[in-house]
Amino acid sequence: MTVRFSGGGFVDDDVEAYTYELLPPRDDVVSEMEQQAIERSIPIIGPAVARVLQQYALAINARRVFEMGSAIGYSTIWLARAVGPVGRVYYTDGGEKNAAEARGYFERAGILDRIEILVGDSIDLIDSVEGEFDLIFNDVDKHQYPAAFRKAAPRIRKGGLFITDNVLWGGRVARGDSDADTEGVREFNRLIYSSREMYSSILPIRDGLAVCLKL
Template structure:
């Protein structure tokens, strides 16, 4: 699992990781692969927050922006339960093929629809509102992802976004497009009249925005 710098104290982060219950074989295999191949998945600590929030609001229809090999998608699919629906979106067909195999093995393939392309365009191809949108696209795209996602969430629903503290760079040096993208995103979520936002300083920062 990726270790983040400068947000949570390393010893505290290790302690929290050691408390986490074991995952099933599929999730553990994905975590090991992500570590080996440097695939930036949210990891189990953040996944549990995502799962908990989805359950708290009774989420049944979820749109995910940036799904990679589908690790976060599986947690979301388990949270929505049978009859729920999660839209997986990623720009890579290869990721989508890998994800499909994991979904089958995890027993959640029937509640996930796989869409390949730019998440910011794919959301326009679907009608209706979502209970929860999880945003994890490239960081320079965050302001644009916000503009696409926020209007599509139902009242009382959530926009959840990973990497809101971007290794601490948002608070320190850095004028690169990714850091600026996350900074602008954070300004947008806190200044929006439609959202009640918090950033949880877990791992790389998780922004949770409640739609009013």
């Protein structure tokens, strides 16, 4: 079965389907999470974006990763596999139930020992973890994106990455929508491109992925 996690419709449907069909099959745990996400409408990044995220983490040899907005831990698993057995990924989410479900998946995937599970507001929780990060992945509520950027940017090492999902927000950022989430993403996009400490670009994959390199 072809599992699709399309977002913005920025790529032709048939082309997007083709790129998803090319993806190698995932293991049982990750496949089950994808199925759960479809059945329960959990907004995970899906396998195409997850692969990009993991690729960037591997490219910079990331060992310390902080994640903002982890839900059932799908993106966390891809990051945890990238950091390897000596790495550390900080899972953060506001929901106790999400965290409990995620823990079960991490255990079954054999990577629980490299993940720290923190429950609460990701934007506050980052203060409770000392040190710099090689990579921070941001996927919190969209109106919080500017706050997430301001908090996360100083915590990334030079040469590290700040990656954010949904920065095209179904195209609403480019149109007249003015709800809090759309305004949040718009402000975020202005921030990342005007920042002197980040070299940023937006990949129009699925719902838009921002990749910011710390200078």
